[in-house]
Amino acid sequence: MSTIKPNKLFVASCLALLVTSLSFGIRAGIMNKLGTDFHLSTEQLGVITAAAFWGFPLAIVIGGFVVDAIGMKKLLIGAFVFHLLGILFTVFSSGYLSLFISTLFIGIGNGTVEAACNPLVASIYTDNKTTKLNHFHLWFPGGIVIGTLLVLLLNSVNIGWQVQVALMIIPTLAYGYLFSTLDFPVTERVASGYSTADMYKASLSPLFIFMFISMFGTAVTELFTGQWIDVLLKNVTDNAILILTLTTGVMVIGRGLAGPIVHRFSPQGVLLMSSIIAAIGLYLLSTLTGNAIFFAALVFGIGVCYFWPTMIGFVAEYIPKSGALGLNLMGGAGMFAVSVYSIFMGKHYDELVAKYLPSGTTADAAAITSAKSLAGPEVLKLTLIIPVVLIVGFIGLNLYMRAAKKKRTEAVPVFQAE
Template sequence: MQINRTQLFRASCLSLLVTSLSFGIRAGTLNDFGSLFQLDKTQLAAITATAFYGFPIAVVLGGFVVDIIGMKRLLVLAFLFHLAGILLTVFATGYWTLYISTLLIGIANGTVEAACNPLVTALYSDNKTTKLNHFHLWFPGGIVIGSLLVFGINALHLTWDLKYILQFKIGLMLIPTVIYGYLFSKLNFPVTERVASGVSTGGMYKALLNPLFIFMFICMFGTAITELFTGQWIDVLLKNVSDNAILLLTLETGVMVLGRGLAKPVLKMFPPEVVLLISTILASIGIYMLSTVSGPALYAAAIIFGMGVCYFWPTMLGFVNQNMPKTGAIGLNLMGGAGMFAVSLYTIVMGHYYDDIVKAANGNNLTAGPKILQATLVIPLVLIVAFGGLVLYMRAKNKSKPLQQVAV
């Protein structure tokens, strides 16, 4: 059976593009949906959160079954969930249809990662972390494309009814969805790396008890919240601080695309744990600036924040798979599930907090966004300490081993 890894990788990137378009386009339409259906921030937060807990449900379940049913069948399911979720959003009539459609898209997004993360490591076992970064650059890439599409459509000042404008924006996601579904249906897939290497199912589950894996699993809560909550809610959080909040998201994610594209030279200069430490420091500076500055300085803050979070997700996955390969697909998918589950809970809590701030200020929401960003700043500050300890641990561990070249 011939495996065309280049075509499989390209199709994987396209499926992740759909995942990220759902974030970028929704981030740019969140307030409009609120206006159309008279939804408050608590309701918008609940809708947004469904994507984040639909994702971990799918990615964790997918991690348990991917070795059994194969990556191709999982990606067929992802296509069907994406198709159903997008169509239901297009024809949404209020809170519950938006809630269910967002849940379906979250399940689709999680299913994509459940299959594609182990697919990438199986295709490129010689440089996992680099290729995971290249694959995951399509997440911020799709957010850039989606945000620019929303911004461009808004700039046209269409005289259509708001409902039809939103339907047009969401419907654009159908194009790459149909293409990736067709591509995957035509390609042959390899088995997962864990199956190919002969590691037993029991050995995979035993590897999950490694204290280092548990540590990284917990840290994934913080890296995911820092990156995804801030990005998904930037239009809401900075709406009253900047007239171009969605452009800030585009700038931040554009920096992420560039950074992940340059992952190979960066990972040659620094090991993954050092990259994570530097990233956390930059992310902390970026969030602090976003919560305190105004005017042109906000663009500098977005650039610094983008530099900080660009390596978080793929490098966390790459570190685990590189240093604990026996954890296999379930290890990768538990990491992704942990991150998205944390974001879902945090989004709900912050949605309530946002409304409480506004109520306490008698309807004045000028300070609500910055206050939420300042509360979120605590998370990367804690991660600086955690990843500082990881750097020291890995240096001590590597000194006790014979010198060898490690593929990243």
């Protein structure tokens, strides 16, 4: 009798992802406070933010190489340890270096969660992978909604950011306990009998390489914008963090309804539509002001809603021989791209602020506020190029998949009854 309990494994996976997303939501809400308390520049905040995105690809890629050998359970116990250390180090941070190290630990924990949970979900729901990966990944925006609302609530009653971060310990202990008591299946690739050579060959195929490169763009469009929204638009609206809350709230609903949408339009069709809507949303975010910006956030949220889980789901569905390595290389590519982009855009933002300050005089608070209100939208306009390029790429992907499907159909012999 099998001792594998898919539903309990799925719940524990969602709790682990909740910790990952809370770290994003809470950090996005306290970024400006960290900058004030520790006298950090926007560029330094960019490096701290990037640390999470460095730790993530490091952990997820290494996890992709070892998960078949050591098993998903050991990886997830490791994730628990890194999450706990990262949270405690953040709470007791004393400046730039300690914030960097603590964020790096949390990033490693986040990456290890995805390194194990993406192949775990694909392994326990082999007949419904893209939909269940969307259901799993709804807890990423879900946690960001919870995190940002917690920040707003606790800030309103003057509870410090240290307590806000410490709250993440609760779901961390919960998922650590659950995973330690449950049995795990082997990965889908191992269960299917695909060899390690098959895995490496599939991970070097032209289709996989295209998806790998495309992941750079989908991840930056979604995660950079979300993580930096409070900084970029704080001087455009009084409720910048609510933009992130609204955007991620839309993503929760959308991913929960992924089943019929993916079935109706196919993963590649969903990716094309997402790119178009995300481009429109980014344009609106960079141009609208006042309450109209919340409409822009709604459009943007719909656009980026399916990016991450559908990219991974596409690989799981159409390049299954790449196994856990393929899924984790995708996640690693996305987070690495965001880490690099965050550093460059943090520096570019500072340069834009300096550019828009009046020359020859000492800038007062009003001048700085005005400069920042111009710089944030400029960064978003530059980022808009990325989903526009994705539109072109995903048009090509749809044409390629349609031709491949037609070729497979023509290759099947048709026998007519005599």
